[in-house]
Amino acid sequence: MQLPDTGQRGFAFTAAGHAARLNGELTQELFAALRAEGPGGFAENAIGDTLTFVPFRKLPAMVQVAVDV
Secondary structure (H helix, E strand, O other): OOOOOHHHHHHHHHHHHHHHHHHOOOOHHHHHHHHHHOOOHHHHHHHHHHHHHOOHHHOOHHHHHHHHO
16 A cells, blocks of 8 residues: 555555454455555554454464464
């Protein structure tokens, strides 16, 4: 989510968090965007929502390993 406007970037990550909460899953592209941004900053809440509302079995393997540790 490489948007030039910081407000738009914030809204994009907020939308990803809402998608995780409402659907209980995310697309691989959204997981990749969250991973690229990393914890902190714009993606902090979206990552938290994803880990809260997406069942463990639906998380990508790379996230399961990081959470399992």
